[in-house]
Amino acid sequence: MNIVTLSSGCCLFATGPLTEPVGVVHYLIVGAILFTAGVVCMALKRNALGVLMGIELVLNGANLNFVAFSSPYLRGPGAATLGLDGQVIALFVILLAAAEAAVALAITLNFYNNHSTVDIDRADDLKG
Amino acid sequence: MGSESMISLSGPVLGPVLAIGLPVAAINWHSVLFLLFATLASIFAVGVVLTDNVVRMALYLVFSLAATAGLFFLAGAEFIGAMQLMIYVGGTLVLLVFGVMLTAQAPFVSIKPSAADRTLAGLAGSSLLVVLLAAALSVDSWQRPGLGEVTAPTATPLGMALLGMRVDGPAAGAATGAVANGYLLPFEIVSIHLLVVLVGAAYLARAKRRRTPRPIDAAASVVSAVSVVEGSERVELPAVVPPRSGSASALVAGGSK
Numbered sequence: 001m002n003i004v005t006l007s008s009g010c011c012l013f014a015t016g017p018l019t020e021p022v023g024v025v026h027y028l029i030v031g032a033i034l035f036t037a038g039v040v041c042m043a044l045k046r047n048a049l050g051v052l053m054g055i056e057l058v059l060n061g062a063n064l065n066f067v068a069f070s071s072p073y074l075r076g077p078g079a080a081t082l083g084l085d086g087q088v089i090a091l092f093v094i095l096l097a098a099a100e101a102a103v104a105l106a107i108t109l110n111f112y113n114n115h116s117t118v119d120i121d122r123a124d125d126l127k128g
Numbered sequence: 129m130g131s132e133s134m135i136s137l138s139g140p141v142l143g144p145v146l147a148i149g150l151p152v153a154a155i156n157w158h159s160v161l162f163l164l165f166a167t168l169a170s171i172f173a174v175g176v177v178l179t180d181n182v183v184r185m186a187l188y189l190v191f192s193l194a195a196t197a198g199l200f201f202l203a204g205a206e207f208i209g210a211m212q213l214m215i216y217v218g219g220t221l222v223l224l225v226f227g228v229m230l231t232a233q234a235p236f237v238s239i240k241p242s243a244a245d246r247t248l249a250g251l252a253g254s255s256l257l258v259v260l261l262a263a264a265l266s267v268d269s270w271q272r273p274g275l276g277e278v279t280a281p282t283a284t285p286l287g288m289a290l291l292g293m294r295v296d297g298p299a300a301g302a303a304t305g306a307v308a309n310g311y312l313l314p315f316e317i318v319s320i321h322l323l324v325v326l327v328g329a330a331y332l333a334r335a336k337r338r339r340t341p342r343p344i345d346a347a348a349s350v351v352s353a354v355s356v357v358e359g360s361e362r363v364e365l366p367a368v369v370p371p372r373s374g375s376a377s378a379l380v381a382g383g384s385k
Binding site: 018019020021022023024025026027028029030031032033034035036037038039040041043044045046047049050052053054056057060063064067068070071072073074075079083084087088090091092094095096097098099100101102103105106107108109110112117118119 | 154155156158159160162163166169170173174176177182185186189192193196199200202203204205207208211212215216219220223224226227228230231235239240241245246249250252253254256257260261264265269270271272273274275285286289290294296311314318321322325326328329330332333
């Protein structure tokens with residue numbers, strides 16, 4: 001990994017020149033942080049609703065990248081963008097995340113009704 | 129934004145910045161707002177991970193998603209940002225908060241993972257973050273600063289594209305095959321998907337008999353002599369059903385026919 005590149009990229013956040021317009025890489029860094037937070041949340045939380053919140057964070061991190069690559073304002077002049085495709089994909093991801101949250105919440109409530117807990121470590125009924 | 133408006137806007141508001149010595153006219157307010165929203169989104173996302181209280185997790189997630197909507201606005205995707213606010217923050221998060229309220233009994237508000245799990249997740253998360261950052265910073269063309277100016281936004285290209293017609297880019301004005309360039313079919317698929325999923329969710333989460341029986345139900349279940357099996361649906365047997373042997377295996381065998 002190129003340490004110099006990483007430090008120079010992070011410099012834009014810390015001391016960086018607020019006089020320069022932001023580019024795609026800044027959005028990618030924020031998206032990476034959101035994605036990592038979501039993955040850790042999914043892996044670590046024992047509350048089923050916490051796992052759901054991790055999924056939402058992961059989807060948002062990915063969405064941020066789609067929007068950044070579709071934006072003509074974040075690329076330099078002449079660079080190719082995803083155009084409308086990225087925005088449409090982001091819109092569909094938001095809609096499907098809403099559907100996924102509805103079904104997952106229904107499953108969680110069923111689990112809570114049957115087991116009187118939302119601790120996913122107790123969901124081992126199918127264990128052989 | 130013209131430089132005159134920048135100066136008149138920043139004069140009374142940003143005295144401290146002037147005192148530091150930054151040339152105010154040179155400050156890119158797009159970048160400043162980006163820094164604000166990016167910091168908020170990242171901090172609250174990390175807060176979701178670090179707290180164990182599920183109510184606070186939901187609150188931090190609301191703030192993180194709202195800040196992400198601000199980032200969408202700054203990237204020139206106004207419609208996506210508005211949908212993020214309306215669907216995610218206004219819909220999905222309300223759903224999650226209802227789930228939290230329905231299940232947040234005192235012992236389950238904060239279920240703490242073990243210290244070993246925390247350490248492992250921290251290691252895995254930080255290594256994943258390093259890999260993602262290295263990938264994001266490895267392409268030169270992504271590092272160039274953007275145009276930094278936003279033309280008048282409009283949702284017309286997106287709306288027309290969802291209807292199957294493109295009014296933007298090279299696909300615009302194509303007399304033949306213009307319908308095929310839009311997103312009408314994915315739009316329809318998503319709408320049917322949403323309908324089916326919401327009907328299914330309403331069916332899954334429909335109101336059922338309470339697990340802790342009311343006194344009158346408890347009396348009825350005593351009369352019918354149906355043993356209550358932990359976590360089984362068979363507690364819904366009406367009182368007229370002749371009593372079974374009472375063992376779980378007999379109940380399951382009876383239910384599987």
